[in-house]
Amino acid sequence: VASLLGPVGEVVLYTEEKFEAFYRSDYPQAARLAYLLCGSQMFSDDLVQEAFLSIEPRFDHITNPSAYLRTTIVHLSASLHRRDRRRAGLLPRMYSDKSLSAESGELFDVLATLPHGQRAALTLRFWCGLNVAEIAEVLGCRPGTVKSSISRGLDRLRIELKDPT
Amino acid sequence: VTEDRLHRAFHEAAALVDVEPPARRTPPFVTPVEQRPSRWLLVAAAVVVVAGGLGVVAISRNGGDDPVAVSDASTTSAGVDATTVPVTTGVVDDSAPAGPLPDGPVPNGVASPDLGAFTDVDQLVAALTDSGPLDNLTARAVDEGFAPSESICAALAERNDPAAGSVVHQAIASFSGEHAVVLVAISTSGDARVSVYSTGTADPVTGGCRLLASAPITAMAVRPVQSSQFDVDLGDLANVAASSSLESLFVAAWDDPEWALGRDSANEIYLAGFGVSADGTIHLLDGVNRRVITVTADGLRASRAIPAAVPSDRFTGIAVASDGTEYLIALDAVIVLRDGELVARVTTDQFTGGGGNVASATNDGLWAKIAPGWRLVLGADGAAPSTPQASLPSSDPALGADRSVQISVDRPSAVVRALFPDPLWRIFTVTSQPKLDGIYVSTIVGQDVVLVGGSVEFAGQLVIVLHADGSYDAQLLDVESGGLLESDGVKFQLVGTTLYIETAPVDMGVQVQRLDLAPLLVEP
Numbered sequence: 078v079a080s081l082l083g084p085v086g087e088v089v090l091y092t093e094e095k096f097e098a099f100y101r102s103d104y105p106q107a108a109r110l111a112y113l114l115c116g117s118q119m120f121s122d123d124l125v126q127e128a129f130l131s132i133e134p135r136f137d138h139i140t141n142p143s144a145y146l147r148t149t150i151v152h153l154s155a156s157l158h159r160r161d162r163r164r165a166g167l168l169p170r171m172y173s174d175k176s177l178s179a180e181s182g183e184l185f186d187v188l189a190t191l192p193h194g195q196r197a198a199l200t201l202r203f204w205c206g207l208n209v210a211e212i213a214e215v216l217g218c219r220p221g222t223v224k225s226s227i228s229r230g231l232d233r234l235r236i237e238l239k240d241p242t
Numbered sequence: 243v244t245e246d247r248l249h250r251a252f253h254e255a256a257a258l259v260d261v262e263p264p265a266r267r268t269p270p271f272v273t274p275v276e277q278r279p280s281r282w283l284l285v286a287a288a289v290v291v292v293a294g295g296l297g298v299v300a301i302s303r304n305g306g307d308d309p310v311a312v313s314d315a316s317t318t319s320a321g322v323d324a325t326t327v328p329v330t331t332g333v334v335d336d337s338a339p340a341g342p343l344p345d346g347p348v349p350n351g352v353a354s355p356d357l358g359a360f361t362d363v364d365q366l367v368a369a370l371t372d373s374g375p376l377d378n379l380t381a382r383a384v385d386e387g388f389a390p391s392e393s394i395c396a397a398l399a400e401r402n403d404p405a406a407g408s409v410v411h412q413a414i415a416s417f418s419g420e421h422a423v424v425l426v427a428i429s430t431s432g433d434a435r436v437s438v439y440s441t442g443t444a445d446p447v448t449g450g451c452r453l454l455a456s457a458p459i460t461a462m463a464v465r466p467v468q469s470s471q472f473d474v475d476l477g478d479l480a481n482v483a484a485s486s487s488l489e490s491l492f493v494a495a496w497d498d499p500e501w502a503l504g505r506d507s508a509n510e511i512y513l514a515g516f517g518v519s520a521d522g523t524i525h526l527l528d529g530v531n532r533r534v535i536t537v538t539a540d541g542l543r544a545s546r547a548i549p550a551a552v553p554s555d556r557f558t559g560i561a562v563a564s565d566g567t568e569y570l571i572a573l574d575a576v577i578v579l580r581d582g583e584l585v586a587r588v589t590t591d592q593f594t595g596g597g598g599n600v601a602s603a604t605n606d607g608l609w610a611k612i613a614p615g616w617r618l619v620l621g622a623d624g625a626a627p628s629t630p631q632a633s634l635p636s637s638d639p640a641l642g643a644d645r646s647v648q649i650s651v652d653r654p655s656a657v658v659r660a661l662f663p664d665p666l667w668r669i670f671t672v673t674s675q676p677k678l679d680g681i682y683v684s685t686i687v688g689q690d691v692v693l694v695g696g697s698v699e700f701a702g703q704l705v706i707v708l709h710a711d712g713s714y715d716a717q718l719l720d721v722e723s724g725g726l727l728e729s730d731g732v733k734f735q736l737v738g739t740t741l742y743i744e745t746a747p748v749d750m751g752v753q754v755q756r757l758d759l760a761p762l763l764v765e766p
Contacts, residue, residue: 097266105261112259113252121259126267176258181251188251203245204252208651209680217558219733220680228701234244 114154148215187237195230469667472712476674479700485717495751504530516744517562518737529557549584561603569608578624586624651679660691670708683734694734707762715762
């Protein structure tokens with residue numbers, strides 16, 4: 078296909094091939110984001126696959142698949158969070174399946190106790206590097222909500238970690 | 243310190259994640275696709291061959307008055323979105339010989355006579371007003387973070403047409419029954435440039451960039467525009483004087499039986515939103531109790547249930563037109579109510595972020611904030627608008643922000659560009675400590691630019707009025723944002739010269755305040 082189409086080959090790959098290429102290129106970032114949001118490799122692997130599955134049928138209609146994938150992962154992690162919230166004692170053990178340093182482990186212990194909206198806002202801000210407007214778009218809320226989520230999340234971390242402000 | 247720890251912890255944890263893609267999970271109950279060249283592939287191959295034979299023409303004004311040919315453009319791909327553009331032209335040549343493209347540049351061809359109208363810059367610019375102001379500043383603004391949402395077509399064009407430079411905007415235009423994709427780019431010389439790509443198939447386009455266009459037909463520089471630039475230093479935001487004119491209209495306590503405001507703390511559902519009609523009537527959407535509470539300017543309160551015919555939608559916002567028509571925004575639908583009566587319920591996924599910042603209403607209908615500006619997406623009667631691509635022709639304070647004011651906060655200073663009818667851009671570079679990075683209202687009122695917002699690093703909210711001579715007035719709004727609900731925030735709505743502010747502190751309830759901006763405006 079590529080040799081036939083030369084310089085425009087990328088444009089007309091089969092949908093299946095395009096999606097496979099998208100899967101391979103975006104999987105690493107998706108896996109990292111999913112893990113940071115749900116705190117468990119087992120859950121995050123499943124979540125990422127579910128995200129790609131949900132995108133595939135509408136892949137041709139999505140203008141920015143990477144952004145769409147990111148939003149899907151955040152929303153799926155919110156659903157996971159709601160489900161797991163009902164299982165007492167699960168969340169505090171999040172992130173425990175990785176060999177983190179003591180400093181990071183302590184931080185993730187606190188992060189795991191935050192409401193999902195705050196945790197997602199902090200992750201999108203400090204891991205993905207999104208600005209307030211972009212986070213608002215991903216979370217489906219107003220920028221003011223993002224600001225308060227970040228502010229309150231950081232406050233909680235500062236208090237729990239006894240960090241100087 | 244905490245932010246640094248977050249950075250470090252995220253990177254440390256992310257580095258531990260296994261990022262090798264496993265075999266992709268396939269959806270259940272899907273019939274395997276027959277492995278044969280797709281229709282799209284045949285179309286693409288045919289267009290490539292045709293394009294190779296015809297070539298393309300690229301014309302630019304290199305700072306002079308006379309158009310000159312500047313380059314042979316590479317074969318370029320672009321596509322259109324079938325949801326907005328019917329594609330009616332083009333030929334599919336199934337007999338096109340297969341084989342690699344010849345090396346070297348594609349020879350010049352003849353510009354499509356069907357798109358001859360595009361050869362005149364003024365005509366082109368006039369015809370593309372729907373896509374926003376087309377000028378050097380708009381194109382250059384991408385550097386400052388004004389870039390409209392990236393499109394696949396633009397990305398493809400950038401890859402395949404080096405002469406186009408950096409594509410910053412894509413528009414669809416229709417002339418004499420023909421359709422074209424128009425890309426606005428910053429050329430390699432730094433000037434704004436418009437390139438026009440014809441569509442190339444009779445088949446409907448299913449989205450993205452599936453079809454190739456035999457393009458570019460032509461490309462040209464866009465004339466520069468007049469602008470005046472000002473530096474505005476707000477200083478330390480903590481030192482901005484608090485407004486003494488902020489007036490509390492009412493407080494509806496959560497547990498006040500007279501209001502009986504619904505909240506579902508377990509699911510973080512509180513007041514879904516508020517809107518204000520031209521007569522000052524405030525509309526509160528109590529999504530939990532499925533009703534709209536109105537409070538007139540005289541303080542008269544009424545409550546109306548959402549009609550039973552409306553399914554139990556999860557409401558996220560409300561937009562109110564000047565005439566009082568209510569648009570209730572749900573997760574996947576919009577409900578139009580007039581005088582409490584159901585006008586229409588329209589399924590749509592145009593609004594993903596609630597009503598406050600992504601939707602607004604005028605008497606024409608409901609508008610959605612879709613890059614690069616606001617688009618009318620629903621008529622006042624609930625029907626699809628006759629001109630779905632229409633954008634606001636001018637500034638409309640009812641929409642809070644519109645295409646006549648652009649805000650960029652991605653640089654060390656916030657940049658505000660406001661287009662006045664002269665036409666003249668006023669560009670304000672606003673510095674402050676901390677930097678403004680959350681502007682909720684930005685609009686032109688008379689000869690002034692009104693901004694409302696603040697900074698993620700600053701608890702307060704401000705109203706800032708930028709004047710035509712570069713001076714400004716700023717006031718700190720005494721609204722409590724530190725104690726806001728996680729799922730709700732400060733909401734603003736500007737009606738005429740009155741700013742309405744709704745807050746929902748956790749331990750209080752819903753409060754609506756009002757500020758008359760007239761004393762701050764040069765020409766209210």
